[in-house]
Amino acid sequence: MVARLHVPPLSAGERTLTLPPEEADYLRRVLRARPGLAVRIFDGAGNEREGRVTSIGRHGVSVEVGDPVAPAPECRVRITLAQSLLKGDKLDDVVRDAVMLGVAAVQPLVTARADVPAAAFDEGGRIERWHRIAVASARQCGRAVVPEIYQPLSLDACLDTRRCEARALLVEPSAVTQGRGPRGLPARPASALLLVGPEGGWSMEEIRAAAEAGCTAVTLGARTLRADAAPLVALSVLLAYWGEMPGFGIRDPGLGTRG
Amino acid sequence: MVARLHVPPLSAGERTLTLPPEEADYLRRVLRARPGLAVRIFDGAGNEREGRVTSIGRHGVSVEVGDPVAPAPECRVRITLAQSLLKGDKLDDVVRDAVMLGVAAVQPLVTARADVPAAAFDEGGRIERWHRIAVASARQCGRAVVPEIYQPLSLDACLDTRRCEARALLVEPSAVTQGRGPRGLPARPASALLLVGPEGGWSMEEIRAAAEAGCTAVTLGARTLRADAAPLVALSVLLAYWGEMPGFGIRDPGLGTRG
Numbered sequence: 001m002v003a004r005l006h007v008p009p010l011s012a013g014e015r016t017l018t019l020p021p022e023e024a025d026y027l028r029r030v031l032r033a034r035p036g037l038a039v040r041i042f043d044g045a046g047n048e049r050e051g052r053v054t055s056i057g058r059h060g061v062s063v064e065v066g067d068p069v070a071p072a073p074e075c076r077v078r079i080t081l082a083q084s085l086l087k088g089d090k091l092d093d094v095v096r097d098a099v100m101l102g103v104a105a106v107q108p109l110v111t112a113r114a115d116v117p118a119a120a121f122d123e124g125g126r127i128e129r130w131h132r133i134a135v136a137s138a139r140q141c142g143r144a145v146v147p148e149i150y151q152p153l154s155l156d157a158c159l160d161t162r163r164c165e166a167r168a169l170l171v172e173p174s175a176v177t178q179g180r181g182p183r184g185l186p187a188r189p190a191s192a193l194l195l196v197g198p199e200g201g202w203s204m205e206e207i208r209a210a211a212e213a214g215c216t217a218v219t220l221g222a223r224t225l226r227a228d229a230a231p232l233v234a235l236s237v238l239l240a241y242w243g244e245m246p247g248f249g250i251r252d253p254g255l256g257t258r259g
Numbered sequence: 260m261v262a263r264l265h266v267p268p269l270s271a272g273e274r275t276l277t278l279p280p281e282e283a284d285y286l287r288r289v290l291r292a293r294p295g296l297a298v299r300i301f302d303g304a305g306n307e308r309e310g311r312v313t314s315i316g317r318h319g320v321s322v323e324v325g326d327p328v329a330p331a332p333e334c335r336v337r338i339t340l341a342q343s344l345l346k347g348d349k350l351d352d353v354v355r356d357a358v359m360l361g362v363a364a365v366q367p368l369v370t371a372r373a374d375v376p377a378a379a380f381d382e383g384g385r386i387e388r389w390h391r392i393a394v395a396s397a398r399q400c401g402r403a404v405v406p407e408i409y410q411p412l413s414l415d416a417c418l419d420t421r422r423c424e425a426r427a428l429l430v431e432p433s434a435v436t437q438g439r440g441p442r443g444l445p446a447r448p449a450s451a452l453l454l455v456g457p458e459g460g461w462s463m464e465e466i467r468a469a470a471e472a473g474c475t476a477v478t479l480g481a482r483t484l485r486a487d488a489a490p491l492v493a494l495s496v497l498l499a500y501w502g503e504m505p506g507f508g509i510r511d512p513g514l515g516t517r518g
Binding site for chain 1: 401440441478479480482505
């Protein structure tokens, strides 16, 4: 597999560039590259080109920029994953997996039951770290888009700010009297907000606020999912439901069928 | 949440029992339990009862066995995840997540491109460890069934031995000319075999052998999934497809619709 490198925004006429320090480091230390190596470069904004390493010096790595190539296609539904802060480093894996599955953005949430002390969340550092994780995940999964990682918001602020066409609130089976599917979600939204809670779940006030803001409560089967696995499962099922996995198309009895 | 403890097979008339050493240890050290604590006990074979800790001694913990209670329901489709060995400890997480999602069994596979030296796989030890992981995951997700972890098999032996009604082979987007859905899989199978390959993917011979054995090739969108995330995504989508997530029901254009 050809190595993929993340570079600043690519303009049409660009013919040569110097790699950013982290990518140069990756090329030298991880790939142990030599001049002449064929690579691909992607700019995080959807552009990808062929490339060839021309020189590897102490002060920089130069790449000759080639023809445009097609990266892995983006989802037609622009999904923002609004994910509660989780204990420890669990959100790192959530960001990595959400990028791999194709989300457009990740919105960290401060929720009532998120058991994360404020001191443990150093805003700037964490966002920067999640951005690096997003770049690494895009590199691996073939996307040329690096999803944005927003600054954390409260649930109320998120519901006010992220005005997506479809809004789904993932709830535990125990939070509702019976399983709830996507009835109430639009069939082919242009944008969607998926809200996933912390280890302790949503508070009753949060569930009420989300319902009032037009969110559809959704459950995913009868077993209790680990907090850090829940967003991956929910994204998988919603992406299939919205037709992003060819051949799978999910039918909601309340909405009629589609391919 | 009431603590759940894994115990040997429960018979109808049982009124008191001594916890196995590992569960007694969990109760003492993790839960720091005292006599009188209400618990639930499950036997891994589908039975769950209320319980109450009656004594905590140096040589054992006694539990009074109460009335039967309903555990998280099992899937109607009995899915066996046949998963290639993966590097490092990655299969540990796959076992944990597959149990959480509701599989009936896990069949480790020795595949052509699995980059796992034979010496690194100490059969007895690994199976025992995966069993402990399966118990811990069942404890957390609410199942009273602990899925069986089989001894590793070659792909050919697995295809000969695990005769499920539906057989799906997960392939990378790059392995097929266009995305493949579940067309060809039965609509409501009683049992299903899901085959997931290693980091390096399946060899051409393996894909051919699986096709000859009646497996349907399935892809999951256009992005490249990490090897250890692929089984979780595939299980999520297939469970929704087969109606195990209420409200979601997936339509395959080739098979007609169902709820």
